[in-house]
Amino acid sequence: MAEYVKGAAPDRWHWSKQCTQYPRIVKERQLRRPSSDLCDECLDIERIELRKKATA
Numbered sequence: 001m002a003e004y005v006k007g008a009a010p011d012r013w014h015w016s017k018q019c020t021q022y023p024r025i026v027k028e029r030q031l032r033r034p035s036s037d038l039c040d041e042c043l044d045i046e047r048i049e050l051r052k053k054a055t056a
């Protein structure tokens with residue numbers, strides 16, 4: 001299960017450890033997907049992962 005984390009403000013929600021912007025010091029965390037402020041890079045990684053799963 002993904003965990004959504006946020007670093008020091010201003011930051012957006014990250015949930016992929018492969019993200020280069022993934023915060024080293026987590027200030028906030030939650031298990032439910034936030035409705036806004038999602039990291040673009042994490043979204044890209046997620047899309048790639050889903051595609052991999054779909055073709056596997």
Ligand SMILES: [Zn+2]
Pocket residue numbers: 013014015016019020021022039040041042043
């Ligand atoms: Zn991210």
